[in-house]
């Protein structure tokens with residue numbers, strides 16, 4: 001940690017010293033301490049004076065903030081339950097200052113109380129905490145450091161406690177805007193492209209800091225595969241989430257991660273959104289698909305020869321379940337263009353007229369009950385929608401025409417960007433199997449959260465079914481994925 005980041009202890013200091021300060025309600029029972037009865041009640045409104053005219057909600061908030069001080073002098077609790085419930089509804093959702101970070105100058109410093117407790121008791125308290133939390137407690141104030149000592153930092157440095165060390169280091173992120181936590185090294189590096197970091201294709205060397213492990217193939221930095229040749233390094237998730245959490249100079253904007261690219265006749269576009277403190281990603285991939293493809297051509301259209309992964313964006317569990325069969329089913333619905341000459345065409349026309357219908361190869365393709373519903377991977381926060389859409393083919397500018405294209409959209413949740421240990425990041429990369437997406441996204445789909453943020457009209461009501469309803473996990477040994 002360099003001289004550019006002198007305040008790294010302040011975040012923890014305030015966090016813990018605030019948390020450890022005695023409650024107001026207990027202060028009144030102590031002899032000689034400041035009691036809440038001494039806090040004067042705010043003066044009542046002067047009825048003779050014409051009141052200024054604040055915005056109605058703001059005025060309402062001010063009024064109920066004043067009522068905060070009407071507390072029971074003995075218990076420190078609010079006497080009016082209606083006020084309490086009412087004020088809950090008036091909490092400003094944009095107000096990020098939680099009770100821990102609230103700075104109240106009337107509070108007495110808690111250092112004396114910390115010092116009163118014997119060293120053994122503090123060690124006992126730390127024993128209940130994880131190694132990361134124990135080290136954070138030790139770092140919170142000089143008194144606590146004297147009580148707890150340096151041992152907790154030594155414990156963190158043990159290779160077996162690597163994940164705890166990362167959790168601890170991620171906790172001091174706020175104090176290091178010009179650095180970025182490197183996971184292969186387990187330390188902060190100075191950002192070398194501060195503020196100008198740009199997401200690039202995976203074959204472009206794009207170091208964000210000077211790292212001794214940069215060339216170490218055995219210890220690669222965490223990244224998420226988007227499609228062929230495109231990955232999202234975890235560093236970019238960190239940068240986007242830091243900027244969102246703490247301010248623009250901590251990273252880059254979420255919008256700057258969006259990209260459009262083409263490869264192997266597929267065109268892709270990606271977009272990102274922060275929702276509920278986590279980074280969501282949408283990748284839309286499409287390619288023109290001729291009608292009546294035999295199974296072998298369908299495979300060629302969907303899978304790469306390089307590694308047999310699908311060309312569109314897929315999570316680590318794409319081989320299991322019905323994602324690929326649903327894609328092939330959708331391809332089968334593309335209407336066939338008919339011969340325009342010969343007896344057969346006349347026969348078709350007569351048949352069409354007899355049935356009272358008109359043949360139109362550009363008609364909207366209707367998918368069936370198997371391939372139309374949105375699919376959700378049960379093991380990670382990924383949702384897929386398969387569509388067949390008429391799309392303008394611009395490959396020949398002199399002859400613009402509409403052709404049917406298969407469009408596969410994937411929405412996913414990449415976690416909060418603190419460490420790669422988050423359950424979402426682990427699940428989406430197939431590194432853990434304790435994630436249940438139907439439990440985490442029980443009420444609302446990732447897709448509808450995402451689309452509602454960008455368009456006024458939300459996604460048409462789609463049924464969401466499991467991508468792997470039978471929960472069979474065969475991976476490459478399965479029969480349906482290719």
Ligand SMILES: [Zn+2]
Nearest residue numbers: 182185211212
């Ligand atoms: Zn490094």
Ligand SMILES: [Zn+2]
Nearest residue numbers: 329330368371
């Ligand atoms: Zn179908």
Ligand SMILES: [Zn+2]
Nearest residue numbers: 315317377380
């Ligand atoms: Zn998955």
